Amino acid sequence: MKGRGAGSEAGGADPAASAPRPGLPARQVAARLLAAVVEAKTSLDGLTDPSHGHPQFRRLEPRDQGLVRAILQTALRFRGSLDQEIAARIERPLPPNASALRHVLHVGAAQILYLDIPDSAAVDLAVASAAADPRTARFKNLVNAVLRRIAREAASGTAAADPLVDCPAWLRERLEAQYGVERAGAIAAVHRRPAPVDITVKSDPAGWAERLGGRVIAGGSVRLERLEAPVPELGGFADGEWWVQDVAAALPARLVAAAPGERVADLCAAPGGKTAQLALTGANVTALDLSASRMKRLSENLSRLGLEAETVVGDLSAFSPSEPFDAVLLDAPCSSTGTIRRHPDVAYTKDAAEIDKLAGVQARLLGEAARLVKRGGRLVFSNCSLDRAEGEAVVEAFLSDHPEFRRLPVLPEEITDFGFAISAAGDLRTTPDMLAGEAGKAGGLDGFYAARLIRDQ
Structure with missing residues (x-):
């Protein structure tokens, strides 16, 4: 979660084709891929695959690719909460055909509320992203006002009290029907949190937990809560031990x-x-x-x-x-x-x-x-x-x-x-x-x- 700091759709112009201000292409790509997920039901893993993903994503530098992934995962985990924060700061609900605008706002708000990115950068780049898209250019002042109010008024890491708010309606209905409201809420609360990395070892779980800085959990798996290096670079991986x-x-x-x-x-x-x-x-x-x-x-x-x-x-x-x-x-x-x-x-x-x-x-x-x-x-x-x-x-x-x-x-x-x-x-x-x-x-x-x-x- 973030500490306090000082959409586009699948088509359109390539935001990474020119050389705009630093950080802008990443935000534009994030809004575009968010649209591809929620509107075209496209897999996020597929869109952000380094070798075969969306071409505009692949053109970004590795650091910006990591930022785009973080923005998208966060925006999807807290989609309902973000909607509430935005709705509380506009006079009228966004019209159904304003999806491109909604994606820009979600990308900006996700950074302000949940990621360790300065609020000023999140706001300014969201405004620039809106201004660069003909579908959202006329709303750039609205983007500026809404996101600045969120940065000024919302508590760090704001999320709706009811975690089921962050489930789309179809999923919420099925979880509540099959598990009850309380259990469904507990499941939805875990969906908000990134998952740790678990590994299966050939032998000696305790030994590998000590070597890798993890811990043995139920069933003899080893849980790595913080990775000191990419998985392929961790001890024992190349040797086929886990x-x-x-x-x-x-x-x-x-x-x-x-x-x-x-x-x-x-x-x-x-x-x-x-x-x-x-x-x-x-x-x-x-x-x-x-x-x-x-x-x-x-x-x-x-x-x-x-x-x-x-x-x-x-x-x-x-x-x-x-x-x-x-x-x-x-x-x-x-x-x-x-x-x-x-x-x-x-x-x-x-x-x-x-x-x-x-x-x-x-x-x-x-x-x-x-x-x-x-x-x-x-x-x-x-x-x-x-x-x-x-x-x-x-x-x-x-x-x-x-x-x-x-x-x-x-x-x-x-x-x-x-x-x-x-x-x-x-x-x-x-x-x-x-x-x-x-x-x-x-x-x-x-x-x-x-x-x-x-x-x-």
């Missing part, structure tokens, strides 16, 4: 309970964190993914880690192994609402219709995965969605249609320190508000769902 993986994302592979020599399939496997966990057990792992580029990344990760797995690029529906597997893990594509604290754009790039669509995809993939499981074998279904339409409902429908399968409930002793996340039915359900952490320490985890099934016939 990989980045949220503590919740490490749970589904543990439910497989793979044993040395067992034949195990990891479906929708890339980027490979779960594949690495399974390979580390000594199982004979086959990793399947539809994307050749993602599978290449998986193979590179396994090579760095010194682990082996058979890799197959292809569609699950066309996958026909010579014999069924002892165990199958399907970490299915989903809305990713469990990762909003890491990817705040998800709240704006997904919606209720997308969840219903993805639930249908998951049901189809689970049916395909079932045919790969031998009699007596295990099938683990998981994803990083908070929505029960993509989790519990998919599994219940599958069990109703596949009497040859039944639940194999998760037991507390299998996932040490996570007994609180086991449902009455024996499934696993984590939410971001769990693992609150010690005072002064980063808490929370990704939202995940996992169910384990066994084939009786």
Whole structure:
């Protein structure tokens, strides 16, 4: 959060093409990419990829690229709060067609309230950004007045008392319906905070926590709250001693309970964190993914880690192994609402219709995965969605249609320190508000769902 200091849409002129005042292109690009996220539902990771992202973003210097990412993540985390701060300082609501203006105001207000940037620079560059765009030029005085009032009147780090204000309406409705208002609010509060980096280590979690300045958390993961260097430069990374993986994302592979020599399939496997966990057990792992580029990344990760797995690029529906597997893990594509604290754009790039669509995809993939499981074998279904339409409902429908399968409930002793996340039915359900952490320490985890099934016939 910031201490007190003294939109554009996807089209239009290239703000980085000329040489305007320092810092202006970064603010213009931030407003443009904010529009691309909330209006065109474009992935923030894709827009800000250093190699393949938006061309105007890629033209910025690395330092300005980092600033743009920080502005966008903050503006998305506190979108509702920013709306309230702006609305309190204008006489009439912004008209629906003033989206470009709204993005400029959000970029400026996010810097004033939440980032360590001098207020004067945030205001002046927002005014310059508005003046440079024909759609917003006539509002430059309004931008100046509103942002100066926010800088003068708003408390440092201002956020709405109700964290659900920062959820878009569709997400708030679903969280409240499924978890209740109080629990939904606790989840939304965690969405406001950046997530720490968790790693899975091959061995000796305590030793690696000491070496990297982290701490061992539930399940044996190591949490790095402050990075002293980029991840690839940290000790042990190049030597393949660990990989980045949220503590919740490490749970589904543990439910497989793979044993040395067992034949195990990891479906929708890339980027490979779960594949690495399974390979580390000594199982004979086959990793399947539809994307050749993602599978290449998986193979590179396994090579760095010194682990082996058979890799197959292809569609699950066309996958026909010579014999069924002892165990199958399907970490299915989903809305990713469990990762909003890491990817705040998800709240704006997904919606209720997308969840219903993805639930249908998951049901189809689970049916395909079932045919790969031998009699007596295990099938683990998981994803990083908070929505029960993509989790519990998919599994219940599958069990109703596949009497040859039944639940194999998760037991507390299998996932040490996570007994609180086991449902009455024996499934696993984590939410971001769990693992609150010690005072002064980063808490929370990704939202995940996992169910384990066994084939009786």
